[in-house]
Amino acid sequence: MNGRNDSNAASAARLSIAPMMDWTDRHCRYLHRLMSRRTLLYTEMVTAPALVRGDARHLLRFDAAEHPVAVQLGGSEPAELAQASRMAADEGYDEINLNVGCPSDRVQSGCFGAVLMERPELVGDCVAAMIAAQPVEVTVKCRIGVDDQVPEEVLPAFLSVVRDAGGRRVAIHARKAWLQGLSPKENREVPPLNYELVHAMKREFPELHVSINGGIGSLVEAKTHLDQGLDGAMIGRAAYHTPTDVLLEADRVIWGDMPPLTSAEEAVEVMKPYISAHLAEGGRLQQVTRHMLGLFSGRPGARGWRRVLSEGANRPGAGLELLDTALGQVEGASRSAA
Structure with missing residues (x-):
């Protein structure tokens, strides 16, 4: 078991590195942590069925040096997610995140990921069960909507359900997900970004910690969103492909701290x-x-x-x-x- 760090994950979430399948494994996170002491790191998505039914606890392995670090869980069965959350809490994670954003076919077939945007009440049940099962903060990563949903209508309703279930922190990918017709890669690039809607959600839900995700390519862009009132910015591919540009200056630009490395x-x-x-x-x-x-x-x-x-x-x-x-x-x- 890794001892949980005293670092506040919500404070670290001013800047976070998005969970990315096949990329943000423990080796990647170790490198990223060496380059930034403060940034919140996420695991790849780990499915609750794999942990609970598949005896895949090894997927939760991480180095204590990675703190503050969050695990992202995928699933849609409240009791199963509760059990997976207890396992993650026992391992020492600083945050447990529920995936309501991944659009892949494999995820849809398991009735979790972005398809859950169509079932907000089930998401609420999952979040409530995860919170009740263990002491670590539970957060949600979602899209602004899927398919023909009207984001301006469904997103505030969705956030209301998450809040009422006890969720206090959300990361919103500022694009719709198209569950049919677009690949996961295309879903990260083709649907237009709607940053203003995410900013509007912060104004509508001031009690929530709101992070923005999607298309953010630099610390300057991240800082702009923070300066405009959002609580956090989440960077994905740019942090992976150009880690020196993003991570080496992150502690200085976002928190005013000295960077741990110089080159x-x-x-x-x-x-x-x-x-x-x-x-x-x-x-x-x-x-x-x-x-x-x-x-x-x-x-x-x-x-x-x-x-x-x-x-x-x-x-x-x-x-x-x-x-x-x-x-x-x-x-x-x-x-x-x-």
């Missing part, structure tokens, strides 16, 4: 002990370094860094020497550019 090179160096331990446990280099490919994005040598790691990190026996070779691509390019 991408330093991030590589401080990751080495973690990588060594992972390799010693039988892990592969690629499992960690795939999350580090964007560290030098926009800098001379970035392409060489990505190429060396992409081509070599999955080979048997690949170790820290490959990381040094990749770093040499950046250092060589920097000298040439000087």
